[in-house]
Amino acid sequence: MHHMLYSSSSGSSCRILVTLPLLLLRLLSRSQTSRITLYSKELVKTSHYRANCFCDFSIDRNLRKPKSTNFVMDTVNSLGTLQDEACTDVRSFFELAPSLKNRDTITQKVNEFVCHNSHSSENLKSIGVVCVTSGGTTVPLEQRCVRYIDNFSSGNRGAASTEYFLKAGYAVIFVYRRGSCQPYCRYLPEDSFLDFFGVSEKGEIQVCQMNDRVVKTAITEYHSAVDNGLLLKLPFTTIFEYLQILQLVATSMSSLGPRGMFYLAAAVSDFYVPWENMATHKIQSTGPLNMRLSQVPKMLLVLRKEWAPLAFGISFKLETDPKILIEKANASLRKYQMHVVVANELATYKTEVVLLAFDGRVLTIRKQDEDENANADIEKKIIKILVDMHSEYMETFAKE
Numbered sequence: 262m263h264h265m266l267y268s269s270s271s272g273s274s275c276r277i278l279v280t281l282p283l284l285l286l287r288l289l290s291r292s293q294t295s296r297i298t299l300y301s302k303e304l305v306k307t308s309h310y311r312a313n314c315f316c317d318f319s320i321d322r323n324l325r326k327p328k329s330t331n332f333v334m335d336t337v338n339s340l341g342t343l344q345d346e347a348c349t350d351v352r353s354f355f356e357l358a359p360s361l362k363n364r365d366t367i368t369q370k371v372n373e374f375v376c377h378n379s380h381s382s383e384n385l386k387s388i389g390v391v392c393v394t395s396g397g398t399t400v401p402l403e404q405r406c407v408r409y410i411d412n413f414s415s416g417n418r419g420a421a422s423t424e425y426f427l428k429a430g431y432a433v434i435f436v437y438r439r440g441s442c443q444p445y446c447r448y449l450p451e452d453s454f455l456d457f458f459g460v461s462e463k464g465e466i467q468v469c470q471m472n473d474r475v476v477k478t479a480i481t482e483y484h485s486a487v488d489n490g491l492l493l494k495l496p497f498t499t500i501f502e503y504l505q506i507l508q509l510v511a512t513s514m515s516s517l518g519p520r521g522m523f524y525l526a527a528a529v530s531d532f533y534v535p536w537e538n539m540a541t542h543k544i545q546s547t548g549p550l551n552m553r554l555s556q557v558p559k560m561l562l563v564l565r566k567e568w569a570p571l572a573f574g575i576s577f578k579l580e581t582d583p584k585i586l587i588e589k590a591n592a593s594l595r596k597y598q599m600h601v602v603v604a605n606e607l608a609t610y611k612t613e614v615v616l617l618a619f620d621g622r623v624l625t626i627r628k629q630d631e632d633e634n635a636n637a638d639i640e641k642k643i644i645k646i647l648v649d650m651h652s653e654y655m656e657t658f659a660k661e
């Protein structure tokens with residue numbers, strides 16, 4: 262079971278959201294040349310940034326195709342249709358979705374972050390910018406939401422991967438489900454705050470001796486990432502919020518061209534109740550309850566083809582049946598034109614994954630118990646391989 266039906270006891274887990282037509286959709290990346298200009302006054306305030314930041318990056322998609330055009334499609338023609346269909350579905354999904362609260366603030370934060378970590382700014386610290394998505398999405402059943410369908414995911418893979426991307430020199434936009442695992446806090450117990458600190462005889466708060474090192478490392482690494490403008494965290498809860506944030510981040514990151522990367526580890530629900538079909542008030546408890554769920558439109562292809570066409574795309578495929586896993590992952594690699602699909606099985610996802618790359622490479626990564634570093638995360642190995650693949654990918658552009 263990946264998805265569970267929950268009932269929130271407080272009855273206030275969802276905001277009342279008003280449907281507004283979203284016509285901002287697909288403003289970017291429609292023409293052959295996408296030109297994106299970001300200008301930010303906010304940055305003036307922060308001393309370690311330049312006084313202001315002006316990025317001007319234009320991409321001509323026809324001129325800057327990767328040399329190794331290895332996207333061997335089984336049916337090239339059907340892709341065009343698939344893409345058109347996906348775009349229509351996606352457009353109507355966004356038009357009908359409740360509008361994102363704080364859209365302007367989020368947009369500004371993302372643009373500033375991308376600008377700060379773009380090549381045209383003076384900061385050349387990061388070798389690339391990766392958007393890591395993490396945790397499951399909820400599907401509300403009522404507009405004034407009391408109940409929702411949730412999708413299981415602890416967010417551990419996303420949080421761990423974020424740490425390794427930062428270590429590898431990337432800037433990370435961490436798009437996470439509220440309450441899911443966070444980078445640098447993965448090892449802390451649930452009551453970490455209460456367990457990690459103590460009160461001294463003088464009445465001062467102290468970190469307990471035995472946790473001293475773990476806490477110090479976590480705090481140091483976290484602050485160093487944030488202070489250098491290398492980590493931006495954006496929370497979501499519902500499927501509506503998740504997809505709107507992803508679109509916003511992707512269109513902003515398209516200005517980075519091939520330096521951008523998407524690592525889509527979130528467990529996104531495949532089914533949802535469209536806002537206009539949703540009961541306004543709490544559904545009454547006299548049953549049985551019949552509900553029809555619609556399919557969430559496939560955003561991956563639209564992300565790859567429209568939102569951020571030059572970015573390196575990595576998606577995840579989870580199955581419980583090992584017999585169909587590789588086949589499914591391979592199909593999704595081709596269908597959505599991903600650069601890499603990470604295939605994992607529910608029973609073994611912590612110890613074994615298979616990477617399928619667009620150029621036909623198939624790599625099995627195992628966390629070996631006999632390893633000296635039995636405690637090392639499997640994410641460490643995954644990220645190392647992905648960083649290498651992304652470097653190769655960026656080189657194919659540089660040569661031209």
Ligand SMILES: *[C@@H]1O[C@H](CO)[C@@H](O)[C@H](O)[C@H]1NC(C)=O
Binds near residue numbers: 412413527532
């Ligand atoms: C939950 O996420 C998994 C993995 O991403 C997906 O296969 C599954 O269909 C999702 N559940 C729902 C309700 O869509």
Ligand SMILES: *[C@@H]1O[C@H](CO)[C@@H](O)[C@H](O)[C@H]1NC(C)=O
Binds near residue numbers: 617
């Ligand atoms: C993936 O599909 C392609 C085309 O159908 C096939 O040639 C290739 O061998 C498959 N790869 C794997 C790992 O199954």
